[in-house]
Amino acid sequence: MLDRKFLRKEPQIVADAIKAKNEKIDIELWINADSKRRALMLQIEDLRKLRNELSKAVSMKKRNGENADSEMNKSREIGANLSSLENEVAEIDIQLAELENSFPNIPDSDVPLGGEENNVVLRSWGEIPQFDFAPRPHWDLMEGVFQPEAAGRIAGSNFILFRGWAAKLQRTLISWMLDHHINSGMEEIWAPFVATPESMTATAQLPKMDDDMYRIGRDDLFLIPTGEVPLTNLYRDQLLEEADLPVRLCGYTPCFRREAGSYGKENRGLNRVHQFEKVEMVRFEHPDRSDEAHQELLNHATGMLELLGIPYRVLLLASGDLSFAAAKCYDIEIWSAGQKKWLEVSSLSNFRDFQARRGNMRFRPAGGGKPQFVHTLNGSGLALPRLIISLVENGQQADGSIKLPGILAELMGTEVIR
């Protein structure tokens, strides 16, 4: 959510951001409703003041045993007036809230304008593996341990069922990544995998992503589409002390996505599924340090890829590719040798105070003074299916066996999976 004062003062910046993010909403609607609301509030507050004074007079007179009928009648009239004005304001408030929820965050000034084609590759690491045979896609290499048909029988199409070493590999990676985060000072969180509409609104999956999420209608809950939701909402409506910052969290969660209308070749195998596992990093930062924190999250995520020996590149997303709530976002893409393409395995965003304002997450400055909104950041660290794709496809050998990077070989108890 954007600050109302900002909306009043800088409508053009907001309009530009709406355009840059390809949203369709008109700020004029908000401006009109807001000024109408303020005019009404002026009247309401005057009437309330009058009524408060009358009330006081009634109270005094009654205590002295005097008659207060005329004050009470006046007050009654005011009450009738007030309730009709208050109803008007209530309607406007609903409009305003809807509009405010629909304004996207403002992209940072260093974010390139335009769509996906304007994303900038900031850096890359590692050599793209070469083979003296034709490398195969993961669904071939994982035949027997990755069984989409079995998953389909259980839950419908586009779900994952792993067995044997694939199941163990996933569990091992989750555990290793969490330990990696914990060792760098993050606190591990195990949170609910469902969340209320309020939580979804605070992190801004609602209203925009409604159609992309699974909803449990009977209890009005959503299956979380990312660990960002529970980890960030941990501090919804909370007041932190400056000394508490930064709060550095990590946690494993499954992520549920309807991926409505996305079928086809691009989505074969593990590329795009309805449920995937992910380790998420979330950070609550002092506004002055969020840029630095963003870099740290990025370096932390890429550090893991370097340990695993997976070639990657880092993209700075252009405005049109930026999510609704983000001010700035880096994507990390890793190489898929079998499919010969880059796969997004992590998205690291700085939301500045956008989510904090929606979720009322604040801190009290060290020297006292008014509470301020924190900055929230998050990033995948990392998403499992595509990481597994890359490990399997990049590590494949001519006979179809898979060579594991040293660190994983140790954890899995074998250097080569057959």
Place this chain on the structure above:
RNA sequence: GGAGAGGUGGCCGAGCUGGUUUAAGGCGUACGCCUGCUAAGCGUAUGUAGGGGUAACUCUACCGAGGGUUCGAAUCCCUCCUUCUCCGCCA
């Protein structure tokens, strides 16, 4: 699922037979004083949001959320959420 008890400012906690409470008091925090340091003590200030004014300042709202009763609601009524205790059910 059933019964009961709670939800008040950063925290604790009074008020809850409706009207000088426009939320007491304490803790914490900030500043100052005093004690030759420290501890203790004393004094003052200190909720959030919005509006008006150049300004000292001032007005309005907020006591889990939303409705209702009333001239007037933290206080009475209804619905919902949530926490705790007991019972039931359950991996």
